[in-house]
Each structure stands twice: as structure tokens, then as C-alpha cells.
Amino acid sequence: MNFLLNIDVPDLERATTFYTAAFGLRPSRQLGPDVLELLGLQVPVYLLRKAAGTTGAGTSVRDYGRHWTPVHGDIAVEDLDAALDDAVRAGARQEGEVRSAAWGRIVQVADPFGHGWCLIEFTARGYDALADG
Structure with missing residues (x-):
């Protein structure tokens, strides 16, 4: 089994800039227009472009304001x-x-x-x- 980390973001370019500068991750490969794989941690990180207001898990609507999650x-x-x-x-x-x-x-x-x-x-x-x- 392997663990992968997926992070929903509204702006892939801005998120790439942030995660490479903040945590030293490096882009590995683009998986279509809305997914970028980043490496540099013990698990790959995938930035997933998902628009604010779209449905996330269950019936939850994506909101990119500061939010709490149990993970x-x-x-x-x-x-x-x-x-x-x-x-x-x-x-x-x-x-x-x-x-x-x-x-x-x-x-x-x-x-x-x-x-x-x-x-x-x-x-x-x-x-x-x-x-x-």
C-alpha cells in the first residue's frame, strides 16, 4: 500500500508557486490540465485544481477560506x-x-x-x- 496526498486548490499555478517556495517541493509531472504531481516529501503530493463552490466530499461545497478539517x-x-x-x-x-x-x-x-x-x-x-x- 502507498499513501498519496491530494490537495484541492482553486489556482494550480499559484499553488505550485506556494508549495515549491514554502516547503521546497518540486514539480514532477503534469497529469492533464488540472493535476500536478509534486515530489520532495516521503509521499507524492498532487495539486488538484477544483473551483470554489463545487461539490467536494459528500454534499460539502469547496470553500478556500480558512477552514478546519480533522486531517x-x-x-x-x-x-x-x-x-x-x-x-x-x-x-x-x-x-x-x-x-x-x-x-x-x-x-x-x-x-x-x-x-x-x-x-x-x-x-x-x-x-x-x-x-x-
Whole structure:
């Protein structure tokens, strides 16, 4: 089994510019006029052009204002401050302060299309710091 990440966006060109600048992804191949494959994470990312107002899952209507979803992406980075600077320069909006925990540091951002992301910098022990109780 493989995991693929699909992200609905209203503007493929703008989304490509954002995701390449913010997270260092690189375009791999165009799959028709409305789908672009990006590589650079452990899973391929597919940007899917879907117009605002069209039906998404079930009867939900796509809205690219900031929205909540029970699924979000975490991007593990080596340098949280540099990654946050890159994301904000690319058009992300920082949501709250950088927070520290036993496993590392985290900050939430929203992309220009309303999707939430967490940038995470792990300590050397990472989540093992939680498992040890």
C-alpha cells in the first residue's frame, strides 16, 4: 500500500508557486490540465485544481477560506525558524506562536487556500520523549 496526498486548490499555478517556495517541493509531472504531481516529501503530493463552490466530499461545497478539517499535514523540518520564514514569505499565514514540547517545537500555518499545516522540528529523541513516559 502507498499513501498519496491530494490537495484541492482553486489556482494550480499559484499553488505550485506556494508549495515549491514554502516547503521546497518540486514539480514532477503534469497529469492533464488540472493535476500536478509534486515530489520532495516521503509521499507524492498532487495539486488538484477544483473551483470554489463545487461539490467536494459528500454534499460539502469547496470553500478556500480558512477552514478546519480533522486531517492536516505535518512537515518535519531541520530548522523550524528557517522553515517558518520560508512558508510565510511564500504566502502562508502563521497561526499562533512557536510552541516547545519534550519532543521538539511546533508552529501552525495556513496556506493561501485555507489548508492548515504544522511545521515540526524534532529534538534528537523526537516522539520517543513521549513514549518513555
